[in-house]
Amino acid sequence: MKPRVLFVSRRVDTPLSPSLERKWSAVGDKLDFRVLAGGAGGNGAFHLVGRLPALDGAAFFAALPARIARQLRDFRPHAVLAQGAHEAAAALTARKLANVETAVIVDIHGDWRAPTRLYGSRFRALLNPLADRAALTALRNADGIRTVTAYTTDLVRDLGLEPTDEFPAYMDFDSFLREPPRPLPDRPRVLFVGVLERYKNVDGLAAVWRRVAPRVPAGQLQLVGAGTLQPIVEDLVRDVPGQTNWTGRLSPGEISAALDDSTALVLPSRSEGMGRVVVEAFCRGRAVVASRVGGIPDLVQEGKNGLLVEAGDLDALADAVVRILTDRELAERLGAGAAASAAMWTISPEEFASRLRALVERVAGLGAD
Numbered sequence: 001m002k003p004r005v006l007f008v009s010r011r012v013d014t015p016l017s018p019s020l021e022r023k024w025s026a027v028g029d030k031l032d033f034r035v036l037a038g039g040a041g042g043n044g045a046f047h048l049v050g051r052l053p054a055l056d057g058a059a060f061f062a063a064l065p066a067r068i069a070r071q072l073r074d075f076r077p078h079a080v081l082a083q084g085a086h087e088a089a090a091a092l093t094a095r096k097l098a099n100v101e102t103a104v105i106v107d108i109h110g111d112w113r114a115p116t117r118l119y120g121s122r123f124r125a126l127l128n129p130l131a132d133r134a135a136l137t138a139l140r141n142a143d144g145i146r147t148v149t150a151y152t153t154d155l156v157r158d159l160g161l162e163p164t165d166e167f168p169a170y171m172d173f174d175s176f177l178r179e180p181p182r183p184l185p186d187r188p189r190v191l192f193v194g195v196l197e198r199y200k201n202v203d204g205l206a207a208v209w210r211r212v213a214p215r216v217p218a219g220q221l222q223l224v225g226a227g228t229l230q231p232i233v234e235d236l237v238r239d240v241p242g243q244t245n246w247t248g249r250l251s252p253g254e255i256s257a258a259l260d261d262s263t264a265l266v267l268p269s270r271s272e273g274m275g276r277v278v279v280e281a282f283c284r285g286r287a288v289v290a291s292r293v294g295g296i297p298d299l300v301q302e303g304k305n306g307l308l309v310e311a312g313d314l315d316a317l318a319d320a321v322v323r324i325l326t327d328r329e330l331a332e333r334l335g336a337g338a339a340a341s342a343a344m345w346t347i348s349p350e351e352f353a354s355r356l357r358a359l360v361e362r363v364a365g366l367g368a369d
Contacts, residue, residue, distance in 0.1 A: 002032045003360045006071050006102075008091055009083040010060070012048060014041030019172025019252070026349035030357040034075055036067060047071070061090060068094030072102055078364040079103040079143075081356070085112035085135035088142050103364040105144040108152045109169060110273025110294060112139075114199050144363035148274050151295035165359050168345060170352035171276050173283050175252035177346075181285025181339050182260045184332060188325035189220040190289065191262035193255055193277045194269075196227030201268040201291070203229060204314055206236040208268070211318045212325075213243045219325045221266075222258060224250050259284040263331050264306075264324045268317055272296050274345075282342040287334030289320045299345065305337035 012035055016024065027033060028045075035046045038060045042048030049060060049067070068080065068091050080095075080102055082088035088106035095102055112135040113128075139145065139156065144164040147153040156163050194200045202225075209221050223233055223246045237244045250258060255277075259265065265281040265288045272294035279299065281288050288306035290296045300306040307324060309316035324331050360366070 004032045004077040006077040006080045007035045008087045009037040012037040012039040014046055022349045023170050026353040030353040064090035065093040069097040072098040072100050079360045081105045083107050085138045089134040089138035103143040105363050106142045108147045111271050114271040149295040149298045151298050167355045168347050176256045176280050176283035184263055185261050189262045190264050190266045191222045192266050193224045196225045196229040199271045201270045203232050205268050206232050208314050208318045212321050213240050215322050216325045259286050264289055279345045282338040285335045285339035287338050289324055305341045
């Protein structure tokens, strides 16, 4: 018998992308599952809650315990796998509401304190005490904790807790591995890919590029992403038009092509979990210039596959970007190191699903078939 698992996540959209189809197909081979999440569409195993025009996040989490409790009574899962500490808090409350003993496992992909501090409106900061208390209570009362990098494992151990398991999240890199990395472009260019939010330090990157552009007249910055800091990017494009380009969204194949057209990836985050885009850059043989924060140092090694600077040090970041754009030999050497690092961070959907099943069986006390 396959273990029954309820996945709880903040956001999932259907129809699924081909990469997510592969992931959930592999999970379905190992687990009998349902997904409860905020998102568009929904069918079969996916029970999705549509987005509200205002206060969507607050409304989602306020109603989440009751929604999980209904799934616990109806589906009777052996375990709930919550994709974050706040989702786990809702699952623990739901367990009491449903009066069941379902195991609750929490996935930790990054710093659980970041969502109310470095995402969206600054008014979210008013939720800091409540959100922090809920997250810490959930971590201390969960039946199991899964981390994805040494950084997230250290976050959990700092609380005096020990993760049940550590293994990477499944991420599909097919679009980035279909052909060997291409040579660096003739024109120096750095690429930023990510949501335009404070935790990605988009405001700091804009300030850095205003310093770098005069020092590297042939250099270009390509930004890809959308978010609440979009006006900052629009101002940068207006102020440095000949050297700055911005696109709201690209497909994985288009991001792969954008990496091929770039000398390096720049990631100046204030907070970061595993950093999928770092692995994408590695797959295309591109060095990464990044802040030494969160899970980034687990992937980026100074002088081997990228350059690291202290978070918030804009002068050091500007100097590092100038170095990578003006020293082609350095960029090529670090790019080769990046390509060699890619295999360390890729996991097949089948291996991911097998690790999930083993985690669920261990935490829920189930015997393997």
